[in-house]
Amino acid sequence: VERIQTPRARVDDEPEARLRPQALDEFVGQDALKAQLEMAIRAASGRGEPLDHVLLAGPPGLGKTSLARIIARELDVRITETAGPALEDKKDIASFLTSLEPGQIFFVDEIHRLPRAVEETFYPAMEDGQLPVTLGVGPGAKVVTLDLPAFTLIGATTRAGLLTAPLRDRFGIQHRLDLYNADELAAIVVRSAGVLKVPVHMDGARAIAERSRGTPRVANRLLKRVRDYAQVEGDGSVDAATAYAALDMLEVDHEGLDRLDREILHAICVRFSGGPVGLSTLAVAVHEEQDTIEDVYEPYLLQRGFIQRTPRGRVATPHAFAHLGIEPPASGQS
Ligand code: ADP
Secondary structure, eight states, rough: OEEEOOOSSSSOOHHHHSSOOOGGGOSSSSSSHHHHHHHHHHHHHHTTOOOOOOOEEESSSSHHHHHHHHHHHHOOOOEEEGGGGGSSSHHHHHHHTTTTOTOEEEETTTGGSHHHHHHHHHHHHHHEEEEEEESSSSGGOOEEEEEOOOEEEEEEEHHHHHGGGHHTOSSSSSEOOOOOOHHHHHHHHHHHHHHOOBOHHHHHHHHHHTTTOOOHHHHHHHHHHHHHHHHHHHOOOHHHHHHHHHHHHHHHHTOOOOOOHHHHHHHHIIIIITBBBBBHHHHHTTTTOOIIIIIIIHHHHHHTEEEEEETTTEEEHHHHHHHHHHOOOOOOOO
C-alpha cells in the first residue's frame, strides 16, 4: 500500500512543485503567521534591511518550505536551500555562507539536525554577519574572521524542542504551524484541483479534506489518487462517493488514518494492553523509525485524541479502542 505520509519532502517532484502556493495570498490558513510575516516583510523592505531570521516549526507537509520560498519571492531576493544533515562540518557552512548575495534567504530544513559544532558557527553569522574560519593546520593554523553579506536565515524544524536555546534565541520571528482544519484543507483541495484541471464537487473536496490528517501535502496526494480513480472508474469528476471509494481502496479510513496509524494503535491497544509503552518499544513493534512515528504519525493521533503522551510512554484512549472495534482491558490496568 502506498504511504500517504512521507517523513519529509525529499525531491521536489514536479507535480508537487506545481501545487505550491506562489504568494502569501495563495497560501491558505495560518492567518496569524501570514499577518506577522507580511508586516515584517514590509517593514524590512521599507528600511532596506534584510528580514529578521525566521524559525518555522511544525509537522512535515504543513507548508514550511513553501513559506520560505514565498518570503523570498515577496522580498524579491534569491533563496539558497539546504538541510541540517547536509551541513556536516564547518567547511560546508562556510561555502554556503560566503556565496550568499546580500539580503538573500538561506533556508535550512531540519535545522534541529545540525551538528553541534556547525550550529555554533551560525551564532556569529546570524548575529554580526561574521564567520570565523581556521586557515592552515597544526601549530601554524590561525583564525581569521570573514565579513558576510547580510542575509536572512529561515530554519524549518519538525522539533523545535530539539533546538538549543542559543540557536532558538537568534530567530527574531518564531512560529509554530498547526494542523489545518477541514475548511482550510477543502480550500487547498479546490485550489489544487484547479491547478490540475480536475473537476471537483464541494462534497468531494470535503471528503478528501476530512481524511487528510490536517496536512496539505496529504490532501494534495490524496487528491491525485482520487483523480486517478475518478478517471478510471467514473467520468473524471470528483464527488464524495468517488472520493470515499478511492480512499477506501487506499485504506485511508473515515478518520483519515492509514494502515500504519492503525498498526500503531493496534500495537498500543493489544500488544501493550493500552500502554503506557515507550516510543522505542513501539517503533520496534511496528517496524518503523522512532523519528517517523514521532514527527509524522503522532501529531495527528494526539490531536484526534487516539493516544496520549505520559511521562511513562504512550497510552491509548477509549477512542482508540472504539475505532479499532476492540474492548479496552478491564479496569485496574497497572
Ligand atoms: P513542509 O516544508 O512543511 O514539509 P511544504 O511547504 O513542502 O511543507 O508543503 C507541502 C505541499 O503542501 C506543498 O507543495 C503545497 O502544495 C502544499 N501546501 C502546504 N501548505 C499549504 C497552504 N497553506 N496552502 C496551500 N498549499 C499548501
